[in-house]
Amino acid sequence: MDSIVDIAGRVTRGEASAREIATDAVRRMKAGAELGAFISVLEDELLAEATAVDERRARGEALGPLAGVPVAVKDAICTRGVRTTAGSRALEGWVAPYDAHVVSRLRAAGAVVCGKTNMDEFAMGSSNENSAFFPAKNPHDPTRAPGGSSGGSAVAVAAEMAPASLGSDTGGSIRQPAALTGIVGVKPSYGRVSRFGLVAFASSLDQIGPFAGDVRGAARVLGVIAGHDPRDMTCRALEAVDFEAACGRDVSGLRLGVPEEYFAEGLDAEVETRVREAIAALEARGCKVAPVHLPHTKHAVATYYVIATAEASSNLSRYDGVRYGLRVEPQGGLAAMYGATRDAAFGKEVKRRILLGTYVLSAGHYDAYYAKAQRVRTLIARDFDAAFAEVDAIVCPTSPTPAFPLGERTRDPLSMYLSDVYTLPASLAGVPAVSVPCAPTAAGLPVGLQIVTRRDDEATALALAAAWEADRGPLPRARGAVT
Amino acid sequence: MDGSVVRHIATLAQLSLTQDEERELGGDLERILAFVAELEAVPTADVPPMTHANLADAAAWREDVVTPGLDHDEAMSGAPRVEGGGFAVPGFVG
Numbered sequence: 001m002d003s004i005v006d007i008a009g010r011v012t013r014g015e016a017s018a019r020e021i022a023t024d025a026v027r028r029m030k031a032g033a034e035l036g037a038f039i040s041v042l043e044d045e046l047l048a049e050a051t052a053v054d055e056r057r058a059r060g061e062a063l064g065p066l067a068g069v070p071v072a073v074k075d076a077i078c079t080r081g082v083r084t085t086a087g088s089r090a091l092e093g094w095v096a097p098y099d100a101h102v103v104s105r106l107r108a109a110g111a112v113v114c115g116k117t118n119m120d121e122f123a124m125g126s127s128n129e130n131s132a133f134f135p136a137k138n139p140h141d142p143t144r145a146p147g148g149s150s151g152g153s154a155v156a157v158a159a160e161m162a163p164a165s166l167g168s169d170t171g172g173s174i175r176q177p178a179a180l181t182g183i184v185g186v187k188p189s190y191g192r193v194s195r196f197g198l199v200a201f202a203s204s205l206d207q208i209g210p211f212a213g214d215v216r217g218a219a220r221v222l223g224v225i226a227g228h229d230p231r232d233m234t235c236r237a238l239e240a241v242d243f244e245a246a247c248g249r250d251v252s253g254l255r256l257g258v259p260e261e262y263f264a265e266g267l268d269a270e271v272e273t274r275v276r277e278a279i280a281a282l283e284a285r286g287c288k289v290a291p292v293h294l295p296h297t298k299h300a301v302a303t304y305y306v307i308a309t310a311e312a313s314s315n316l317s318r319y320d321g322v323r324y325g326l327r328v329e330p331q332g333g334l335a336a337m338y339g340a341t342r343d344a345a346f347g348k349e350v351k352r353r354i355l356l357g358t359y360v361l362s363a364g365h366y367d368a369y370y371a372k373a374q375r376v377r378t379l380i381a382r383d384f385d386a387a388f389a390e391v392d393a394i395v396c397p398t399s400p401t402p403a404f405p406l407g408e409r410t411r412d413p414l415s416m417y418l419s420d421v422y423t424l425p426a427s428l429a430g431v432p433a434v435s436v437p438c439a440p441t442a443a444g445l446p447v448g449l450q451i452v453t454r455r456d457d458e459a460t461a462l463a464l465a466a467a468w469e470a471d472r473g474p475l476p477r478a479r480g481a482v483t
Numbered sequence: 484m485d486g487s488v489v490r491h492i493a494t495l496a497q498l499s500l501t502q503d504e505e506r507e508l509g510g511d512l513e514r515i516l517a518f519v520a521e522l523e524a525v526p527t528a529d530v531p532p533m534t535h536a537n538l539a540d541a542a543a544w545r546e547d548v549v550t551p552g553l554d555h556d557e558a559m560s561g562a563p564r565v566e567g568g569g570f571a572v573p574g575f576v577g
Contacts, residue, residue, distance in 0.1 A: 097557040190536035204535045230545055236537060302519040313496060320497065322570050324561030334575040339499030351498060352511055355489070358496040359512065372522050374532030379525065381533055413511055414518055430536025 001028070001160040001482075004069050004217030008110070011068030014057065018068030018112065022050035025070040025114045028161040032482045036128075036136040037155035039075045039085055040116040046070065049112040056110075064110035065220055071106055072156040072165035075116040076123055077208065078197035079103055086199040087119040087131045087149075090319045090326050090345035100197020101232070102166060102208050102225040109224040114162050118152030121347045122316065123173055123201045125149050126419040129410050130349045137406070138181060139480030140445055144403040147177030147419075150211070154181040157211045158446075160481045164221050165211045170202050171304050172398075172423025174209045175435040179398035179448020182437045182475055184218045184465065185211050187423075189456050190430035191236040193222075194229030202311035203234075205304075205427050215436060215466040219243035222458065238456060246459035247466035252286025254464065257391035261297040262422055268401045274438035274447040275397045281471045282395070282464060292391055294383040299376050300424040301417055306360050306373035307428070313357030319345055352413060381429040388454045393464055397422055398435040398448030422450060432458040436465035437475055444476065484513040 002010075010016040029041045053068050073079060076086045078096035080103075085091045103113065120130035128136040128151025136151040138144040139159035146155045150167025154177035157165050167174040169187040178185025186209040193208045200206060210221035223244060228237040258279060263272060283289045321327030321341035328340040346354070360369035387394060400421060409416040426433040432455070435448040449468065453461040489509040493500050500508065555568065564571040 094561050097553055097560050234535070234537060296525075299522060299525060302522050305515065306519055306522070317497070321563060322572055325563075327563035329573065333573045335497075336499075337573055338497040342497055343499040343501075346498075348504075348508070351500070351504070352508055352515075354496050354498065355492050355508055355512055356515055359492050359516070362492065362495060368523070369516075369519065371532055372525075372527065373519075374534060375527035375530040376522055376525050377533040378530050379527070414514065428533075 001163060003214055004066065004163045004212055004220055007069050007163055008065060008067045011053070011057070012063055016068070018050035018053035019047065021068050022046045022070060022112055022114070025162060028482045029115055032159045032161045035139055035142065035155050035159055035480060036118055036134045037152040037159065037161060038072070038115040039087070039118050039133060039152070040083060042082055042113060042115050045082060046112055046114045053110055053112065064108060066106065066224055067110035069111045069164060070114035070162050071111045071221070072115050072117050072153055072162040073103060073113050074119055074150050074153045074165070074167045076119060076168055076199040077103060077166060079113055079116065082116065084116065084199070086123070087121040087133065088345065088347070088350070089132045092326065094325050096197070098197065101194035101229045103197065105225050105227070115156070117150070117156055117165060120149035120151070121350050122199065122312070123149040123168055123170055124312070124349050124353055126172070126176060126416050127406070127409060128152065129406065130347060132347055135406060138403045139478035140182065141403065142480055143405055145180070145406050146403065147180035147399070149173040151177050153211050154178055154183060154185070157183050157213055158478050158481070163213065164217060166208055166225070167211055168198055168206055168208050169427065170205045170308060171427045172420040174211065175398050175423045175433055175448065175450060176420060178211055178435040180403040180446060182440065182446030182478065183211055183213055184215050184437070185209065185435045186218050186222055186458065187426065187433050188222060188226065188458055189432040191234050192226050192238065192432070192456070192458070194232040194235040196229055196231040200315040202308040203315060204311060205308060215462055215469050216244055216247045219247050219462050241459055243459060243462055246463045249463040251282065251463050251467045253288070254393060254460065255288045255290065255391040256282060257290060257292030257387050257394045259292050259294045259297065259387070259394055259396055261294050262396035266400050266418070266421070267397060270441045271397050271400065271402060271447050274441065275449050278438045278449045278468050278472070279395050281468055285467055285471070290391065292387040292394060294387060294425060296376065296379045296383050297425055300380055300428060301421055303373045303376045303380060304424045304428060305356070305417055306369050307377060309353045309357030310361050310370050311357070313354045313361065316350070316354055349413070377428050380425055384429045384431055392453065393460055394452040396450050398450040402441055402445035402447060426452045431455050432461055434461040434465045436469055439472060440476065444479070484509045
């Protein structure tokens with residue numbers, strides 16, 4: 001399908017109406033329904049919003065950089081007047097009374113929200129199989145997972161149902177599904193994008209970011225959603241950056257670090273080959289490539305699963321059946337209502353993480369687990385500081401394997417957690433990272449190159465991603481893509 | 484992991500678990516805790532905890548001014564049970 005930049009250009013110039021783009025998006029979302037990308041298809045709302053965009057154009061108003069672009073939004077991001085489930089029975093019928101900050105920004109830029117995408121329940125998962133409703137399927141091979149937790153947002157773009165989508169990334173939930181479905185995904189620096197209106201999982205890690213079919217499109221959406229919002233006290237007042245212009249920057253002379261810890265046991269041989277091809281192409285463009293060390297990488301999974309579950313156990317205490325969401329009211333008073341409500345509301349992985357988080361925060365265990373993990377988090381962040389004193393970007397695989405079969409890792413939570421081994425460190429350090437597709441494997445499965453840069457330097461990551469994308473050339477369409 | 488520990492943690496987390504869940508999740512918890520125990524061996528004596536990625540330079544301070552928020556009806560719109568304009572819960576005072 002047409003790119004974000006093409007659609008916005010055509011609508012702005014009057015060569016296409018937002019209404020006809022929206023009508024086509026509805027057709028595409030319906031045609032791809034068996035992939036399970038959407039929890040809600042917003043047909044009526046989308047057509048009404050698109051009509052409003054056309055009316056603005058007819059009145060001579062400026063439309064913004066995403067004029068008429070349908071954007072699929074992860075169902076953890078609040079959209080006023082339509083349900084936001086976070087992939088959970090807890091919020092199955094909940095309708096947000098306000099728009100998330102990023103949704104307000106999308107609308108102000110002329111974008112239209114086309115649907116709410118499937119996800120692992122409360123963003124806890126790496127395959128989208130923890131959705132309380134149904135799994136999403138990988139359009140390159142529907143017997144395989146699309147990754148998670150923002151699996152539906154990735155599938156929507158990879159299967160050409162929407163030109164752009166938003167996800168959230170706590171430990172890799174944008175980058176890993178982007179890699180596994182063959183599209184571009186950006187996790188911004190912590191604090192670049194407001195979390196106001198994002199259903200909270202682990203607040204010191206959660207960030208919202210874009211998916212797109214190409215780097216320039218992702219950069220444009222990032223430019224729209226980034227920026228200060230006083231409603232999120234961790235959202236910083238950074239100078240605006242022209243991310244799209246960065247996509248045309250000359251990358252020669254940039255120093256790239258290849259972390260040996262990421263090319264170790266557990267890395268699929270074909271993934272390694274594809275990632276090294278991309279690094280070689282950047283070297284041929286004049287980048288200087290050298291090894292770097294991130295010695296605490298091996299502790300990232302343990303550190304993450306202590307910190308993220310601790311924060312989640314606190315954040316999810318709000319689902320008690322009082323103010324919103326599911327309520328189950330047996331005999332036995334308030335405590336019985338809390339227990340019965342939460343038992344019915346949460347799936348197994350969510351309960352597992354709430355229990356783990358409660359345990360590591362409980363008396364007698366706090367110092368040994370939670371405080372310890374926070375200290376190791378400092379060491380992981382310092383690894384990046386030391387590496388970025390030597391290099392401008394770190395280049396590595398996004399995921400150790402291509403997309404894995406549905407059901408393969410659902411019985412063993414630790415094997416699922418290890419899917420995120422290459423994405424967790426940047427989340428813990430708060431630095432930005434982009435996943436951009438390499439050439440696919442011989443079996444046609446996508447592979448992602450991850451580019452991690454200094455805090456607040458998304459521009460360099462996007463420049464490198466765009467340079468590699470230009471060298472790589474167009475990718476084969478997903479077999480399950482909608483036509 | 485001892486069932487009484489799992490039950491204690493579940494009580495703290497306001498979760499009512501079935502016996503099957505208690506057994507299965509207790510086993511998972513034990514294996515995950517054994518995995519994260521690798522952190523014990525990491526030297527961190529002089530390392531400060533990282534509580535957040537950027538609290539130091541976030542916009543933590545702002546003018547104390549009233550800004551528009553949800554009105555009462557909007558704020559109550561998702562409540563499972565409303566009585567007298569407030570959130571209603573089962574009685575908990577004898």
